[in-house]
Amino acid sequence: MDEQITGITGTRVAFCGTGNMGEAVLAGALASGVAPGDVVATVRRDGRAGELEARYGVRTTTDNAAAVADARVVVVGVKPKDVAAMLASIGPALAPGAVVVSVAAGLPLRFFEERLPAGTAVVRAMPNTPAQVGAGVTAIVGGSAASDEDLALVEGILSGSGLVVRVAEKDMDAVGALAGSGPAYVFYVVDAMAEAGVLLGLTRDVARTLAVQTVLGAGRLLDETGEHPVTLRERVSSPGGTTVAALRRLDDRGVRAAFLDALEAARDRARELAAELG
Numbered sequence: 146m147d148e149q150i151t152g153i154t155g156t157r158v159a160f161c162g163t164g165n166m167g168e169a170v171l172a173g174a175l176a177s178g179v180a181p182g183d184v185v186a187t188v189r190r191d192g193r194a195g196e197l198e199a200r201y202g203v204r205t206t207t208d209n210a211a212a213v214a215d216a217r218v219v220v221v222g223v224k225p226k227d228v229a230a231m232l233a234s235i236g237p238a239l240a241p242g243a244v245v246v247s248v249a250a251g252l253p254l255r256f257f258e259e260r261l262p263a264g265t266a267v268v269r270a271m272p273n274t275p276a277q278v279g280a281g282v283t284a285i286v287g288g289s290a291a292s293d294e295d296l297a298l299v300e301g302i303l304s305g306s307g308l309v310v311r312v313a314e315k316d317m318d319a320v321g322a323l324a325g326s327g328p329a330y331v332f333y334v335v336d337a338m339a340e341a342g343v344l345l346g347l348t349r350d351v352a353r354t355l356a357v358q359t360v361l362g363a364g365r366l367l368d369e370t371g372e373h374p375v376t377l378r379e380r381v382s383s384p385g386g387t388t389v390a391a392l393r394r395l396d397d398r399g400v401r402a403a404f405l406d407a408l409e410a411a412r413d414r415a416r417e418l419a420a421e422l423g
């Protein structure tokens with residue numbers, strides 16, 4: 146850990162495009178030990194610049210090329226459709242030895258390597274928005290020019306966002322479908338559970354509190370016991386009781402099958418994005 150923090154201290158990081166995901170990764174980078182004074186975040190509007198400066202004490206600019214000029218790590222946080230233009234702006238300005246980190250859904254390492262100066266180190270990452278509160282999970286994979294040291298540095302910076310796992314590039318679209326998009330599925334379920342509570346007569350406040358705390362508690366129970374979800378589900382389901390009555394309805398409505406379809410759709414959309422933009 147000391148070694149990791151030593152590596153991170155003094156590391157200059159540029160965030161090129163600092164929207165929802167860029168901001169969450171930025172918050173994690175600061176939590177990992179990157180100093181606010183070593184961070185520059187690029188934006189397109191003044192209002193956004195003010196927000197980021199006030200929240201994190203980082204510098205902001207609209208000039209992407211200037212932002213990367215002395216950065217050791219450059220996080221490209223724009224939408225997939227805007228990545229090519231961003232790489233054209235920053236490529237010629239990258240500092241020697243800089244590592245470019247992509248969080249873009251779908252776009253392969255090759256997309257970056259073909260558009261950046263030969264030999265640029267690239268790391269493809271798939272984070273998720275709970276990074277904002279240090280509870281994210283990010284998968285990473287390094288490109289052909291990324292050294293072990295580059296990967297370790299990026300891993301250290303991302304570890305302030307939560308867990309970091311290394312995967313093969315062929316698995317990145319599956320990771321995105323499960324964990325990148327995953328928080329949205331959970332928010333959807335929480336909203337549906339809270340709405341159901343309101344249907345049963347609870348106030349909105351109480352229903353929301355119960356739904357949020359139930360998801361939080363179930364997540365912690367899974368994590369802290371390491372038990373299989375089926376075992377934990379069975380412990381809630383008394384024979385002839387209320388839970389099996391509810392779970393049967395979820396099965397009748399095809400909720401499990403819907404999740405399988407949903408993740409396939411997310412994976413397929415990532416592939417489409419790569420094909421459309423590549």
Ligand SMILES: NC(=O)C1=CN([C@@H]2O[C@H](COP(=O)(O)OP(=O)(O)OC[C@H]3O[C@@H](n4cnc5c(N)ncnc54)[C@H](O)[C@@H]3O)[C@@H](O)[C@H]2O)C=CC1
Nearest residue numbers: 162163164165166187188189222223224225248249250325
């Ligand atoms: N939102 C999420 O949960 C996740 C998003 N991602 C990836 O993160 C990337 C960004 O997604 P979001 O943060 O959701 O989008 P977003 O729209 O919130 O953020 C993109 C930001 O880039 C800025 N931007 C665009 N062009 C710019 C330029 N030339 N200079 C400076 N800033 C510029 C936009 O103003 C915007 O604030 C995408 O590639 C997406 O695939 C990956 C994992 C999860």
Ligand SMILES: O=C(O)[C@@H]1CCC=N1
Nearest residue numbers: 249250321325326327
């Ligand atoms: O919806 C998207 O395309 C991005 C990538 C993963 C989560 N959000």
